């Protein structure tokens with residue numbers, strides 16, 4: 001799917017509904033904290049499934065009790081697009097259900 005990079009204003013508007021997320025180096029990023037390692041790994045597993053459904057994939061970093069999510073759109077030259085906002089919203093839903101957002 002051809003997607004256009006969002007303007008800074010469009011990104012700011014999107015981030016207004018995504019507390020905890022921010023724009024860093026042309027990527028939407030957020031870190032989640034967990035009570036332990038397996039809880040963190042569960043988020044990674046569920047987000048990976050959602051990413052396959054969406055056909056859009058973030059870089060996920062699994063630490064001991066933290067998960068880092070970082071995403072932009074490779075096919076838009078590594079810029080932030082609507083696909084990244086859509087993925088971030090989906091990750092937030094999953095994290096909310098798991099009690100960490």
Ligand SMILES: C[C@H](O)[C@H](O)[C@H]1CNC2=NC(N)=NC(=O)C2=N1
Pocket residue numbers: 055056057058071072073074075076
């Ligand atoms: C063919 C497949 O849909 C593409 O390669 C998808 C896969 N996941 C992707 N993920 C991200 N973050 N950016 C992309 O451009 C992208 N492209």
